[in-house]
Amino acid sequence: MLKAIGLRSVDDLFAPIPAEYRLTRDLKVPRQMAESEIVDFFRQRSRENGEDYTSFLGAGAYAHYRPVIIDSLISRGEFLTAYTPYQAEISQGTLQAIFEFQSMICELTGMEVANASMYDGSTAAAEAVMMAVRLTGRRSVVVARSLHPEYREVLATYATHQGMPLTVAGFDDDGRLNLEELEKSITAETGCVLIQSPNFFGTIEDVASIAEIAHKHGAMLVVSIAEAVSLGIVEPPRDADVIAMEAQSFGVPLGFGGPYCGVIATREKFVRQMPGRLVGQTIDKQGRRGFVLTLATREQHIRREKATSNICTNQALVALMVNIFMTVYGKVGLKELAKQNLAKTAYAAGEFAKHGKVLFGGAPRFNEFVMQTSEDPKAINSRLLERKIVGGLPLKKFYPELGNAALWCCTELTTRSAIDDAAGLLCEGPARPTTERSAKEKEKEEAAEVAR
Amino acid sequence: MKHITRKASLQVNQNEGLIFEKSSAGKAAWKLPPLDVPEVDASKLLGASERKDLGSMPEVSEIEIIRHFTRLSTWNYAIDLGMYPLGSCTMKYNPRVNEAVARVEGIANGHPYQPEKISQGALYILKTLSEQLIEITGMDAITLQPAAGAHGEMTGLLMVRAYHQSKGNARKKILIPDSAHGTNPATAAMVNYAVENLKSDSRGMVDLAALEAQMNEDVAALMLTNPNTLGVFEQDIHKIADILHAKGGLLYMDGANMNALVGKVRPGDFGVDVMHLNLHKTFSTPHGGGGPGSGPVAIKKILEPFLPTPVVVTKPDGTFAFDYNRPQSVGRVRAFYGNFGMFVRALAYIQANGPDGLRQTTEDAVLNANYIRKGLEGTYDLPYSTPTMHEVVFSDKLQAKKGVRTMDIAKRLIDYGFHPYTTAFPLIVPGALMIEPTESESKEEMDLFIEAMTSIAAEVEEDPQTVLDAPHSTRVSRLDETAAARRPVLRWKPAV
Numbered sequence: 015m016l017k018a019i020g021l022r023s024v025d026d027l028f029a030p031i032p033a034e035y036r037l038t039r040d041l042k043v044p045r046q047m048a049e050s051e052i053v054d055f056f057r058q059r060s061r062e063n064g065e066d067y068t069s070f071l072g073a074g075a076y077a078h079y080r081p082v083i084i085d086s087l088i089s090r091g092e093f094l095t096a097y098t099p100y101q102a103e104i105s106q107g108t109l110q111a112i113f114e115f116q117s118m119i120c121e122l123t124g125m126e127v128a129n130a131s132m133y134d135g136s137t138a139a140a141e142a143v144m145m146a147v148r149l150t151g152r153r154s155v156v157v158a159r160s161l162h163p164e165y166r167e168v169l170a171t172y173a174t175h176q177g178m179p180l181t182v183a184g185f186d187d188d189g190r191l192n193l194e195e196l197e198k199s200i201t202a203e204t205g206c207v208l209i210q211s212p213n214f215f216g217t218i219e220d221v222a223s224i225a226e227i228a229h230k231h232g233a234m235l236v237v238s239i240a241e242a243v244s245l246g247i248v249e250p251p252r253d254a255d256v257i258a259m260e261a262q263s264f265g266v267p268l269g270f271g272g273p274y275c276g277v278i279a280t281r282e283k284f285v286r287q288m289p290g291r292l293v294g295q296t297i298d299k300q301g302r303r304g305f306v307l308t309l310a311t312r313e314q315h316i317r318r319e320k321a322t323s324n325i326c327t328n329q330a331l332v333a334l335m336v337n338i339f340m341t342v343y344g345k346v347g348l349k350e351l352a353k354q355n356l357a358k359t360a361y362a363a364g365e366f367a368k369h370g371k372v373l374f375g376g377a378p379r380f381n382e383f384v385m386q387t388s389e390d391p392k393a394i395n396s397r398l399l400e401r402k403i404v405g406g407l408p409l410k411k412f413y414p415e416l417g418n419a420a421l422w423c424c425t426e427l428t429t430r431s432a433i434d435d436a437a438g439l440l441c442e443g444p445a446r447p448t449t450e451r452s453a454k455e456k457e458k459e460e461a462a463e464v465a466r
Numbered sequence: 467m468k469h470i471t472r473k474a475s476l477q478v479n480q481n482e483g484l485i486f487e488k489s490s491a492g493k494a495a496w497k498l499p500p501l502d503v504p505e506v507d508a509s510k511l512l513g514a515s516e517r518k519d520l521g522s523m524p525e526v527s528e529i530e531i532i533r534h535f536t537r538l539s540t541w542n543y544a545i546d547l548g549m550y551p552l553g554s555c556t557m558k559y560n561p562r563v564n565e566a567v568a569r570v571e572g573i574a575n576g577h578p579y580q581p582e583k584i585s586q587g588a589l590y591i592l593k594t595l596s597e598q599l600i601e602i603t604g605m606d607a608i609t610l611q612p613a614a615g616a617h618g619e620m621t622g623l624l625m626v627r628a629y630h631q632s633k634g635n636a637r638k639k640i641l642i643p644d645s646a647h648g649t650n651p652a653t654a655a656m657v658n659y660a661v662e663n664l665k666s667d668s669r670g671m672v673d674l675a676a677l678e679a680q681m682n683e684d685v686a687a688l689m690l691t692n693p694n695t696l697g698v699f700e701q702d703i704h705k706i707a708d709i710l711h712a713k714g715g716l717l718y719m720d721g722a723n724m725n726a727l728v729g730k731v732r733p734g735d736f737g738v739d740v741m742h743l744n745l746h747k748t749f750s751t752p753h754g755g756g757g758p759g760s761g762p763v764a765i766k767k768i769l770e771p772f773l774p775t776p777v778v779v780t781k782p783d784g785t786f787a788f789d790y791n792r793p794q795s796v797g798r799v800r801a802f803y804g805n806f807g808m809f810v811r812a813l814a815y816i817q818a819n820g821p822d823g824l825r826q827t828t829e830d831a832v833l834n835a836n837y838i839r840k841g842l843e844g845t846y847d848l849p850y851s852t853p854t855m856h857e858v859v860f861s862d863k864l865q866a867k868k869g870v871r872t873m874d875i876a877k878r879l880i881d882y883g884f885h886p887y888t889t890a891f892p893l894i895v896p897g898a899l900m901i902e903p904t905e906s907e908s909k910e911e912m913d914l915f916i917e918a919m920t921s922i923a924a925e926v927e928e929d930p931q932t933v934l935d936a937p938h939s940t941r942v943s944r945l946d947e948t949a950a951a952r953r954p955v956l957r958w959k960p961a962v
Contacts, residue, residue, distance in 0.1 A: 018837060019833075019836050020840070024829045028731075030855070035735050042821070045820045046820030052817050056567035060572030061572060061587065063573060063576045063584065063588050064584030069577055074801060075577055083528065083531060086532070087535045092540060093542065093754065094546075096542045096545075097555055099542075103937050105541075106542070106941060108756070111755075113956075113958070116957050127957065128956075137800055164801040246520065249514070249515050267575060268575050268577050269574055272613070272758075272802055272805040294950040294954045296947065297945070297949070298944060298945050304945045306947050308950040309954060315891075324616040324655075329757045330758075331755055331757065341524055341534075344523050344525045345521075349517075353506070354498055354501055356508060357505060361504060378513060426498060433503075
């Protein structure tokens with residue numbers, strides 16, 4: 015090949031690089047490793063990463079069962095190793111899948127249009143707020159304190175240089191947004207109100223009342239949904255103007271925080287201010303149905319500095335996981351799945367209430383609840399960790415006003431015996447034979463199950 | 467077809483409707499275990515918030531789902547099928563060991579909030595990848611948090627802004643060459659900087675005199691892609707850095723083309739202050755039909771105080787932890803720590819290559835691009851004769867005489883069994899054909915590509931209509947994009 019080009023050595027190819035900058039040594043990275051060594055390396059990291067622990071963590075990242083066909087299908091090279099579907103004729107697979115994804119997200123959220131995905135729920139929320147600000151021409155934003163604290167941080171980062179002042183509205187005794195405070199925070203300059211439902215505490219917000227207040231003052235309502243499984247049994251926020259979702263719960267591995275799958279859904283009339291890629295249906299020269307990326311005039315590669323966002327790469331393969339998950343569970347399964355989450359959490363909250371105070375009982379919740387204790391939750395968690403249980407997320411860092419509180423989550427994967435074990439360890443005291451007892455109970459249950 | 471391709475032949479293709487069109491009540495692909503806690507009455511627990519109906523969500527069986535998505539997949543082109551010569555996109559092979567290790571239990575299922583004590587494996591990966599990327603780029607520190615290249619650009623410019631702010635003046639604008647990717651100006655706007663265009667000289671490089679004239683104390687930074695989007699290495703890079711630095715400005719490097727540099731030269735050594743990497747380009751993580759990506763930002767010491775929180779640190783006892791106490795930080799750009807799954811894949815790629823493999827990868831990528839350049843020079847117009855690195859940009863000047871434009875040639879390439887190259891970019895080349903083979907391609911595959919491109923050029927002379935009507939072999943012909951945008955149909959709706 016060098017001969018064909020008319021060069022003597024590979025170094026000639028790098029002649030354009032001034033000699034003084036060329037690296038004349040090896041990079042200081044470990045020597046080439048064999049495949050078996052690479053696999054060993056990551057297995058070892060896995061063992062150091064709590065691979066065999068039972069967890070009660072949620073808070074924006076949820077442990078749900080992932081049907082095996084998700085990985086079978088997304089591992090097909092034609093999905094895995096394809097680029098963004100700009101060349102529609104040889105990308106119909108990706109394009110049709112995205113069109114179905116957009117359709118199902120609309121169906122589940124009650125919105126009219128959804129985009130092809132955003133980086134994650136936190137950036138989707140920030141972009142949705144910027145979209146509402148563009149639409150209303152009003153720059154300030156009221157944010158619920160019950161919105162995921164890290165989503166709030168991301169919004170603050172995005173808002174700093176856009177001249178978008180943020181006001182935080184607190185929560186009530188029932189864990190929901192304080193409506194009086196909301197009303198007082200909204201001014202003639204408020205472009206939108208951003209809430210989360212179910213909110214960070216797992217509590218379902220009174221979206222209709224919040225929407226009424228926002229709309230009355232000419233502000234838009236943006237609702238963030240971090241726990242997508244809730245949509246199976248919780249009424250979607252149909253009064254919202256924009257929904258910013260995190261779809262990780264739908265078949266995406268926890269993966270220590272990413273990659274996940276953000277989505278923005280909204281009304282048709284707002285679509286031209288929506289960021290991110292969109293797939294639309296059209297026809298080819300012979301009149302056959304086909305799909306293309308559309309409304310690209312909103313995007314950076316056409317509009318450059320006047321684009322709705324700088325977003326380019328999205329989360330297509332993760333959106334495909336979400337798509338397959340929604341297809342597997344479908345109309346009936348999503349509801350049954352959500353119901354199991356509801357039942358497990360109701361049971362856990364009931365058991366936990368025997369050992370401390372479960373907060374925010376005055377409003378409905380989905381699969382998370384806040385537990386207040388006399389003891390520091392970090393101490394409780396150390397006790398649990400010895401039994402290979404990861405307890406709820408201590409909230410002091412985010413909500414010091416709640417004192418010794420932690421956020422607990424149960425999903426369909428949380429077993430009754432794990433809940434009983436954790437409940438038994440909530441209070442300090444003489445070592446209780448909880449594990450042993452519950453093991454016996456578990457045996458009994460299993461026997462009863464078989465008998466049934 | 468007069469010129470029959472050696473690469474591809476036609477094959478029966480399965481038709482498949484939308485998943486909704488296959489749905490019927492009672493079909494299911496899911497099964498939940500029996501509930502081991504008491505059943506609850508949802509309407510009692512949720513009241514008015516209870517959802518009664520999930521509308522027209524599909525009901526299908528497992529085999530239908532498998533066939534549905536498998537059929538759809540066969541309508542896609544992919545790296546696994548052949549060369550994917552998209553310039554600036556770096557469509558290289560995605561090693562499968564990366565996929566395997568990303569799915570190991572404790573790595574795939576680690577919760578971002580699990581205690582640090584049982585997160586040492588993940589933290590080790592974050593720390594190790596960070597250190598290796600710092601070594602590869604020659605920079606001093608890094609954040610892995612940004613989710614993609616454009617997100618990295620935003621993070622980088624936030625740090626630039628914070629740096630200038632700390633000196634008392636955030637400055638007003640960013641200089642961006644006319645050859646730049648569209649994300650650069652869009653990003654500058656998101657960080658509230660004005661964009662000022664910088665024109666290229668006759669070699670396709672930054673015009674030093676223009677830069678000198680435009681540089682002043684209002685300029686926060688220059689965003690430069692190096693090698694630039696023509697595949698040309700900016701030889702005067704250090705002079706560029708000096709001009710910026712003399713007036714207190716910073717040099718931002720868009721690392722989209724890092725595949726031309728790894729192991730051969732380090733941006734940190736030629737004056738770059740801040741840069742992003744695209745792990746989904748240079749470090750082999752799959753594009754997945756458009757994402758996920760990952761856009762780490764590497765920086766010089768002066769920008770370190772402004773890194774997004776948290777930062778991974780090593781404690782005195784040798785264990786790893788997150789440091790959230792960083793008062794000068796620009797804040798968070800994403801919840802949690804970034805696209806961790808991509809870090810795992812990128813680290814596995816570096817491990818599989820080692821220092822010699824990384825260097826050879828770069829050499830092969832540049833060699834391949836130059837082999838294609840040589841093979842097509844003369845057949846296609848080369849607007850800039852400057853030596854190129856990992857990609858080459860031709861123009862459709864010769865073919866345009868017959869009314870055939872770059873997009874037509876690209877569509878015809880599909881019939882020859884290849885994915886098109888990048889069309890109509892960079893903007894400084896009218897009718898651009900931007901070709902990047904990457905190191906993954908064998909001489910045999912590239913010879914087939916050169917043969918196909920040569921054959922299309924001949925077709926343009928003999929029978930331009932065939933090229934204008936292409937593609938002829940796909941399940942759909944050219945789609946009506948104007949109609950799609952004029953009356954958008956963005957979702958399926960049940961028939962009323």
